[in-house]
Amino acid sequence: MSELIQAILDSEEKSDLRSFISQLRQHEQNYLLRNDILNVFGEYCSKSQKPETFYTSSHLGKLIYYTQEIIQEDSNLCFIIRPKIASQEVYRLTADLDVEPMTVQELLDLRDRLVNKFQPQEGDLLELDFGPFYDYTPTIRDPKNIGKGVQYLNRYLSSKLFQDAKQWLESLLNFLRLHHYNGVQLLINDRIQTQQQLSLQVKKAIAFVSDRPSDEPYEQFRFQLQMMGFEPGWGNTAGRVEETLNILDELIDSPAPQTLEAFISRVPMIFRIVLVSAHGWFGQEGVLGRPDTGGQVVYVLDQAKNLEKQLQEDVVLAGLEGLNVQPKVIILTRLIPNSDGTLCNQRLEKVHGTENAWILRVPLRDFNPNMTQNWISRFEFWPYLESFAIDSEKELLAEFHGTPDLIVGNYSDGNLVAFLLARRMKVTQCNIAHALEKSKYLFSNLYWQDLEEKYHFSLQFTADLIAMNAANFVISSTYQEIVGTNDSVGQYESYKCFTMPELYHVVNGIELFSPKFNVVPPGVNENAYFPYTRTEDRVQEDRDRLAEILFTLEDPSQIFGKLDDPTKRPIFSMARLDRIKNLTGLAECFGQSKDLQEHCNLILVAGKLRVEESGDNEERDEIIRLYHIIDEYNLHGKIRWLGVRLSKSDSGEIYRVIADHKGVFVQPALFEAFGLTILEAMISGLPTFATQFGGPLEIIQNKMNGFYINPTNLEETATKILEFVTKCEHNPQYWDEISRKAIDRVYSTYTWKIHTSKLLSLARIYGFWNFTSKENREDLLRYIEALFYLIYKPAAKQLLQQHQHR
The missing domain is CATH 3.40.50.2000 (Glycogen Phosphorylase B;)
Known part of the structure; x- marks a missing residue:
């Protein structure tokens, strides 16, 4: 982008730049966003009687197109330019049209001064930077592949398997040994002790099952497979077992991304799932249209039903029916004692149309009954989340008779609870934002102090930073939810670099090129919503x-x-x-x-x-x-x-x-x-x-x-x-x-079938990645905990004190 600016300065367009800047200075706003900038440039082109091509095709026109923000301070202008998706460059233009690049820190200081003339002194403000924690993990290069994290991860893992077959096969063997259900060993037993034995026994088992009728039930040859070292989990028929073992055989001999995904997606490792949807009126009747209660409730209920259905299918295909495996899905939400005619005061409610999916409602601790006995706005909910997570852990352990295999957070508060639970229970954490308020409310971080009484964005944005960085994987409904479009910033992208004046600077809030991001759109409930022609x-x-x-x-x-x-x-x-x-x-x-x-x-x-x-x-x-x-x-x-x-x-x-x-x-x-x-x-x-x-x-x-x-x-x-x-x-x-x-x-x-198949496949693959990568996440998690205890918790305590006087 610096070359484009230099091209303007080296051509006749330099005078146009000077005139455009002069027009900008007459603008009453010091902070212009993209639409404002385009409007001012359009006015300039019209007033100067420029040809239509100048607006789009000139060097200056291109620069304006890529400019997201312009900040005026004294005689200088700061241009924040987005030359491509998930990328930002910042330049200062002086009155003499000298151009110099600005650091992120200089930009954040400038934004602070614009809000309250606050000039941070060195050491005055906390600086948050998650960048170093992503230095040791694989990152995607091409922006168009953002949101296809699992595809990238499969390529990365299979290449590692190929480069260092001995180490990775050892990891694979250890991974296969991990899996149990209610104390019963799955997949392989002690008869297979080494990777060489695994490879040999797989080929022997393939030869054995290939001689049997493909539809022969697993239970009829279970004993023979156990003698070879293979426990239940490979398939429900001879044909399915042969198929699964062939995929493993191919993975051992010639690892490829699609083979890895195909195999790991079949590993029976997820039976118990928690979906956290903490705020609002969560119920199956009489709640939609109430405050904070809409699409998220519909989404989570439909997801729970379809996850249970998919888990049941997976159990059958894996040949685990004989073990009486019963998948269970729990939607974790809050209990509202004053339930206004709804069932939100009922601790446990079965999800309609399911065998073993439940809504588990956990009450908030009674810090002040006037607040905790009633519905609480999602903007006021923050002080109760830590104790809610602690109490929920006990309830979940009792309901599952053990720990869950996957915790999925929904919205900012649910994702924070998911982090707290996953951290305590050492479980895979998935985040789903639904909506990040930061991009919905203009300048919400910059003027957070003015909005704090109503929205408490200091708590919400801190919770977002904590949860999205802690998550093992993140699901978005669309690509642009992550990184926007060519001319608009994505919701997650807005967390990359921002300031909350007098609270902290975020130099690098999230790694957008991390393979943790995956686009998995939801489905629609086909029982309730179908064509009018039917x-x-x-x-x-x-x-x-x-x-x-x-x-x-x-x-x-x-x-x-x-x-x-x-x-x-x-x-x-x-x-x-x-x-x-x-x-x-x-x-x-x-x-x-x-x-x-x-x-x-x-x-x-x-x-x-x-x-x-x-x-x-x-x-x-x-x-x-x-x-x-x-x-x-x-x-x-x-x-x-x-x-x-x-x-x-x-x-x-x-x-x-x-x-x-x-x-x-x-x-x-x-x-x-x-x-x-x-x-x-x-x-x-x-x-x-x-x-x-x-x-x-x-x-x-x-x-x-x-x-x-x-x-x-x-x-x-x-x-x-x-x-x-x-x-x-x-x-x-x-x-x-x-x-x-x-x-x-x-x-x-x-469709929900597409969604749930993909979600469970992701959960298994990220579980495998965490096990085999030897990546030490403890340093990242300790950093996140510091942010929780030093920033989030004091602010939540302050809000709680306000609530106690209501």
Whole structure:
């Protein structure tokens, strides 16, 4: 990038740079983000009557395109440039157009001064740097391979196996010896003592089983295999055992990445899983739409059901039925004594449709009953997590009659609990963020002190740093969740380098090129959400009842608004009423477009109808705003607002009823980490318009099976929806075409079967990596513990003291 700057300075564009900087100085903001910079540059090009090519193709145009931020201080400008994904360069431009590179430390100091004129003295501020801990682990080189960590790790491990066969075969032998179930040895016994014996006995066992009928049950030749050194776990039939042993034989003789993955994925080593989802109202009925309760609850419940199903399949295929192996999945959450009619005060609840998946609710210790007996916002939850983890450990050990094999954290608080549990129990830890608040709230780290009373970001961002670095592997739903796009920073990437003024500087918060990152998108519950055309699976009474609720029922207690013409095409959206979900933005978009109102009605399923019914400040603000928009644009007769809580089956049917009426689904979030409602709408057959900010970019293929919108540009959004609607009016087959392609997209890519198979494969491979790598994680974990005890815990204690006076 320095060459590009030099090219500008060595050409006629130097005067353009000087003029552009002059225009920047007139800007009232000292801190400009990418959109601001592009707007100012656009204004400059227009005012200077530059040709269109100058904006995109000139050296200066390219520099501006790659510039993420510009900070003005005195006569200097700081350019923060992102020349490629997961990369950052920083330069200072002086008034004389001298250019000098800046260090990360200088940039963080500059940001501090911008906030509060605070000039850190040497030694004043804690500097966090996780970089050295990744120096001894393999790292990916090419940014396009970020998120494919397990593929890289398999290549790395198989190359090691090839280079130093003796050592790695010894590790493999020891790894195979590890596995037990309830005290019963699996895979190999003491008859195989050396790697040479392993290799010979594998070939002998292959010859033995290949002579038997491929469908012969394992139990009929179990004794003969045991005499050769092989215990249960290789397969349920002669054919399956032969297949597994052949993969191992190939791995021993000529290691290759796909062979390694194929073999380790079959190793029976995971039977007990904990899914931590700590905050919110976690239940199976009557909770969705409550504060902090939405997509994550749906995700975790569906994941638990499908993990249990996959584990049961794996047990059968491994030939372990004779040992009475019973996989168990526990969703760990908090118990809420004042449960408001839900089952959130019930300690143990079986997950519907499963044999051995449970919701285990552990109460918070009663520091102050006014707080701990009731729901607590995810932003206020931090003081209780350590004691919750300690108490949960005892409960989990009792429920499992032993330790779990895998702990999966969800969201920032659940990931911190997962770290604390995994550290104490020495178990593989997986993190799933769902959403990292840092990238959702603009300048949330820079102005954390102003936001602390409401959001407590100092605790949340510290918890994120702890959990993401401690995790053995991280699952994201999309690639851009990790490292963004060519012109936007990813959620994890935003933790790479940042400051929390007067608290700490993060010089290197996470290694984005670590193979711990894996993209594994979730599925959609195919029992509840399926195409509207599958009429044989739909219940006519439910269909009629929900159609009435959506379009005509008058019930002031849960429905606001009466439609003048219920036959108009419905624009539908369903989400919590909070600022990020931006349903009020969609209402305003609809209100500003008379043309859209001519063709369509707007129907929203969104939380509460009354301020006094909500205990969430953000929801209250959005309720007030939505009423204001309805009055301001006189949307009476054109909008329906349903403050209803839907069961899973009703939630699925409501999309299908909208599809019956040839409606569209709009997801207008200002930012969406993934977007489960998008999958639900698409699989139902609804043409879907979704935010271009976040995960939907990877779900929808624009104009093929859905459409991107910029929810901050209301006029453009209205135009896109209107164009689709008018096109469908002229050509009804167009709606059917987009509907069909949306359904196909979900079935080909976003099923829970794909997700759970991949997740369990990852858990086994990272378990193998931790065992064989001889990597000493203890230094990293001690560093993380220091951060927990010296930064997180004092702040949590301070917040707890505030809670005790409420």
